[in-house]
Amino acid sequence: MMDASERLRRPAYLRIWGALLVPLFLAAAYLGLVWSPQDVNQGNLIRIMYAHVSVAWIGFVAVGFTALFGALFLWRGKRRDDVLAAASGEMALLYSSLTIIGGMTYSRPTLNTFWTWDAKLTLTALMVALLVGYFIVRALVDDPVRRGRVSAVVAIVVAASLPFNYLAAEWFRTLHPSRSIALDGSGVTMAPEMLFTLLFTTVVAGLIYAWFMVDRARLGHIEAQLEAERAKRELGAAPSAGGVVRV
Template sequence: MKDRVTTPLGAVTLLLLLVAVGLGLSSPLDVNQGSLVRLMFVHVPTAWVSYLAYGGTGLFGLLYLITRKRRWDRLAMASGELGVLFTVATIVGGMLWAKPTWGTYWVWDARLTTTALSLVVYGGYLLIRAMIDDPERRARVSAVVGIVGTLYVPINYMAVEWWRGVHQTQTLKLLGKVRFDAAPIYGWVLLIATAAFTLLYIYLLRVRGIVAARDEAREERELMNDLQGDLNSLTPQGGLRG
């Protein structure tokens, strides 16, 4: 069946990303941070997508355990991989923001440490997947790890509240009364940038899912070929037709 969604989705994503970058780079300067405030429109959306991706890993893993359909397992893997990618982007962007504002690329602040640990959690998730050959067992085990790993997201989000450090508290408060602690124009730009990055996540998830489905089909073909080879070697004439 012809895929009528992926390419248009990619085009819309690219367009919205260009709009977001344009708006981000032309947003007004902040009285304290000057133009450095514009980094918020990349740093916050990448951090949001990493949370979204980790949430996706848990959700898809749960759906796999309920339905036992391999499609959910592939999406869980794709989402976990994207989570790692966006966490790396968050850390790199954050370090480059930290240097001019904090005077250093890295401090062992609670938020930074929990973010780095999330890389360990999801790196471990991907490692476990790579270590298990049996597809069913791999899907089952990694679904459980993915669900447990998702519980780490609220800890990472709340780290700035629970253990105060150099990292600022959330600009957008989601718990209790929702509020945005910055000028409204920044809120609008952030909203558009977040929407653009969310679309990028959906697009990448879709493409990664397609690649994973093809990889899985190849894996099954190879397994069938191996079995066929084993059967052939067992028969006296070296073939099933004897």
Template sequence: MTTNTNVRWDRPVWMKAWAALIVALFAVGAYLGLVWSPPDVNQGNLIRIMYAHVSVAWIGFVAVGLTAFFAALYLWRGKRRDDVLAVASAEMALLFSSLTIIGGMTYSRPTLNTFWTWDAKLTLTALMVALLVGYFIVRALVDDPVRRGRVSAVVAIVVAGSLPFNYLAAEWFRTLHPSRAIALDGSGVTMAPDMLSALLFNTVVAGLVYAWFMVDRVRLGRIEAQLEDARVAQEAVPSGKRGVVRV
């Protein structure tokens, strides 16, 4: 058939500019975390892992929440765009929570002298990865796009609903994690203002990375949907007259 003209295949200029801005801000964030902020009283320079670890973890949880939000929107309105947004967010959630586990393990090896503990937040994040993998397995098994969207939306909402309970259960079960990011070193000392601003800056950068990938993933999702429609349209044409779908 013919190339669909109402889709832009290349990334628009403003997205490239945004990407460049993110790289620059990321460098600033790294400077703030690695050089500008003071070392911790108890943990010394190890605290610098925290800037990358905590910011990524926060955005990862936001991403799971947004996945469920877009999933609910899809169930409500049935617009394909919401499904695309939900998948995009789920992919980012999987990436960010995997990074959180890697960050947590690098952090806990020198501070707690073990790679893995059955700590509440670490357990929760590992479960989140398992739940998100289940979401993608279900998506891969359903062929019809509408049914795939609905079924995976249900899974996404069940997943997001289970996180508070997982958190509570794991927290009561046993925890070794520094109690809260703001009371950082477990001894109850509140975070120094410089550290807090470095952490918040890094969180904003991680949020911008998330948002950029969301926008780009939606762009790709739209192209994918168009391609799927073109394929379906081509199946309808008698086999002798089929052309090639150009993308």
């Protein structure tokens, strides 16, 4: 058995990965803010797009993983999957909130409004609301198994809205511009330097998401063990006063 401080210590690979994120983030900022050319219509405002779009994409990925781990928990019932789902869910909420904040920042000078209720923006607002609901549900349910199941269903519902959101500008008339990169390979309507910058910032945003997700899950496992230990003590012989639990 490892002692407490050893178990709480962040493993070496996470420390190295975290340290690498700093220069990668600075490189992404340099590409977006300095290296990328201006847009013919938007000028320097195009630079906000790199932050907005990369964060939005990774937010979608985070929602997808939350639902995936939630589904795995429904399937196998392993506590591990629920911990990973919740860790990804926190990042999904953070990234989708940043998507809205970044979108408003980008939208005010380009589209001349902070907000409008078009299909894409409405679906994104719905996504943030449902992700908040995900954590309300988790806080309300005490039994870990039931908590994992109910929140997994919420996560799957959020994930079900992703295709609508992703293709909203193609399927419906929106103020939000449609996609510049078609995944079916039919074309990219973006200058090559801009595409490279966007892909680079997306990869960095993804690595940042993954780092926080993995580290949060690591803490989540410790929390889960603590919770299980507490439950065991409450069920077993009445604990001596205080019920102090050592990690």
